[in-house]
Each structure stands twice: as structure tokens, then as C-alpha cells.
Amino acid sequence: MAEGKAGGVALVTGAGDPGGMGAAVARRFAKDGMAVGILDLNGGGAEAVAAEIRAAGGRAIGLAADVSDRAQVRAAVARLRTELGPVHVLVNNAAIEGWCAFEALTDEQWDAQMAVNLKGAFIATQEALPDMQAAGWGRIINISALGGQTGGVMDMTHYNASKGGMIAMTRSLAVGLGRQGITVNSVSPGFIDTPMARRAIEEDLFPMPWTDILAMYPIPRLGKAEDIAAACAFFASEEAGYITAQLLGVNGGATF
Template sequence: MSAVDGRVAVVTGGANGLGELIVRCLHAKGCHVAVADLDGNSAATLAKNLDATGTTARGYAVDVSDRAALERLLVDVLADFNEVHILVNNAARTQAKPLLEITPDELDAVMAVNFTGIFHACQIFGSHLADQGYGRIINMASLAGQNGGTATGGHYASSKGAIISATKVFARELAHGGVTVNAVSPGPQDSSAVRSIIGEDNLDTYAENIPVGRLGDPAFIAEMVALLASPGAASVTGACWDANGGLYMR
């Protein structure tokens, strides 16, 4: 039996990319998963693919930049699964653009999803988890938020740095309720999005500058999340787990 067997996990941005890998990993380990995504149809499709009966997987349409939508998400998940134990804040928005060309609207749009949405989710779900006396919150950060990288946009990097700080704040505030709050900070992963930013012709040269000599494996990130989501990680809180191949050491 897995350490997270029977636990209920909510994963935002869970319908595709890294979010989908996290959903699949947690479900394979016995979690009941609430796949929450702006694309509700894709979330529902993934959930049905995992469990056509809807017993252990359900999809939900949610805009994480809307606090009321996050409040409804908690109510809906509790109605469907009766409990919530794990929240993975994975939903994110980015826009590769020179820093000095980012408009106020673009800044607000990225921050609304990448920081404000996560802050609200931690408040809403964190309060419930603390009241029940147990919970795990994992916030997806980024190497860009640690080293000031702007390849994915300066507003994206700023939002991820803010997530790391907020993770520590919530970890301290929610510790009394048996809730741990941690961040996972991936470096460049071997994904279509990263390959498009780096450029296929530049991959080998880029990898040579990574101490381990390769891009990261997104499946490993999902395993890190699953470990932090487990009861065995009870003493880990306020931490930021790095997975960057040695690009940033501290």
C-alpha cells in the first residue's frame, strides 16, 4: 500500500504538461485526484481516462486567478470526495518577453495566476486542512525565481520568487494545524516548452553547461511532489526542493 493511498489530492493546472504527470503519479500511488484546470474539458477527459467511474478521479474547470472559483473548487471536491488532504499548486502562466517591454496588463495577468492565485489557494485550502489537523501543500516554483532568469519572462521569474517566500510564510502559519507547505523548484526540464525556448539546435550546447550534463526529467519532479505529499514528509516544511541538475547550488 502506498503512503498516499486513499488520500485526496487537488492538482491545479493538472490537465496537461507537468500537472498531468503529477496527477498520474499521485493516482498511480493510490491517491484520489481532483484534476483542476482552466480547460475543464481536458481535465474531465484526463480524469475519465484514469477512472471512468469517477470514483478516484474527477475533473474540474477552475480559473485560479478567481478567488471565488477556488472557494467553489474546495466545496465541489469535498462534495465529491468528502475529504481533501493534499493541494498541489501547479497552474502557471508565462510569456517570454523582454523585461522592459512587459506591459502592466501582462504583469497583472501573470501575477494573478502564478502568485495571487496560489496565495488565495493556500489561504482557502490551508484553512480547511488546518481545521482537520492534517494536510500537505506543494507549490510549484522555478529556478527562474531563484536566480533571476528571464528566458521565460521577468514577470514569471518574479512570481516564482514570490511563491518561494509565500511558501515559508504559510508553512510557519499552518504548522500548528499539522499542515506542511513546501515548494519544488525545477530547472530546465526535457519538455516541448523548454525545447522551444532553448531551440532544438542549441540543446546539446545548453546541456553541456548543466553540471549533470542533461535536461531534467519531468517524471522525477512528479515523484518529488508525491514524496512531499506523503505522511513521511511530516518534518519537512517551509522548504524549497531544487531539481536543476546543479545549475543553482546553495
């Protein structure tokens, strides 16, 4: 079984919703022996997920921060360092979804996607990186999206552009960090059963019935947050030390 750096410390952003991928990643990392910083805009949610992990015997703290705000992320990472230790593994998972016809997109909508999804990953990575460099060991995992690879469905140009940016950032960052013992990879989810996907289903935002989309997938069902956690656990593991600059689709074989 792949195990993360046993005894190491991980920071997972956007992990404050118990039904989201970030929380599933955090639970899995804790089970694999890591201490986990649960960072989220929703500080109460982050603390609740951390408390759940502690109740199950793991080590975790909740950190309230907006990933797009440098000072807040810096303070959160400093607290994590003080309370649990320096960061070895970072999962850039926090994101907001966006649906809007391209012609109607406002500057504000565009900027919000870039600020949270792409700049948030840039900020968190820059703030956690010195710890990994000092240790000569690190794992950075960026949660992108199938739509960032393929174009996805209509009306998500701004979201998909931010996710395509994360894929390029993954590869570009890996170039310089490989010789420092730090790998950078991306997990690209397809259609995963989380609060984000459920919001889109409930608001009927897809161009066709969502069940028809699923029916076209080689594995015709929604993915689970735990499927994403398993991929992150592998990239975080000792065994994945020669794997960097890669993109792993966890999408049931979907190609659109």
C-alpha cells in the same frame, strides 16, 4: 516508497495537459492511493486526465476553473469536497510563462503573471486550507522555478518575480501552519520536458541554443514531468511530516 495520505484527497492545479507536470503529479498521487481533483483552465483537458486515471483504476475528477478567479476556485473545491471528500494535499502548479524584455513589459503582462502564478496559489491555498485545518493534517506544495531562485535566463523578469514570490510565500505560510500539522514546501523545476518548455524551444526564445544550455548542466538532459511528481510524492508523504518551509530543486544540478 513514499506514499501520500492513503485514501486522502489531493487537488492539483494546472493538471489538465496530459504532457504537463500537473498531470504527472496527479497520476503519481492516484497510484499512491489518493483521490485527485484535476483543476485546469482547460476543463476538457482536466476531464480527459481524470478519465485516464479512472481507467487505470484510480479516483479522479476534472474541475474547470481559472486559478486567478476566487469564485471559480471556490466552486471547484466545493465540488471536489462533495464528490471525493475534503482536501488534504494541494499542489499549486498552474502557471503561465512569459517572455519579454523588461523595458518592453506592459502592466498587463506583469499583472497576468502575478494573477495566475502567484495570486492563483494564494487563492487555491486559502480555499483548500480549512479542510487541512479541520483534519489537523495537510500538505501544500508550491511549484516554483529555478529562475525564481537564480534569475534564470533573460526576458523572464515578470515570470521569475512571480516564482520568487511563491518561494517566499512557501516559507512564510509554513511558519504559521507547522503547529497545525500542515507542511508547506516548494518544488523548483529546472528545464523540464513539458508543453511549456517545448513552446519556448519551438519559438527559439532562449539567448543561446537550448542544447548548449543543457550541455552545461551536471546532468545534461531535460528533466521529466515524472521527476517533479516524485518530489511532490515525497513532500506529500507521511514520512515528510517534519519537513516544512523547504525548497527542493529538481533541475539536474543547474545553478543558473
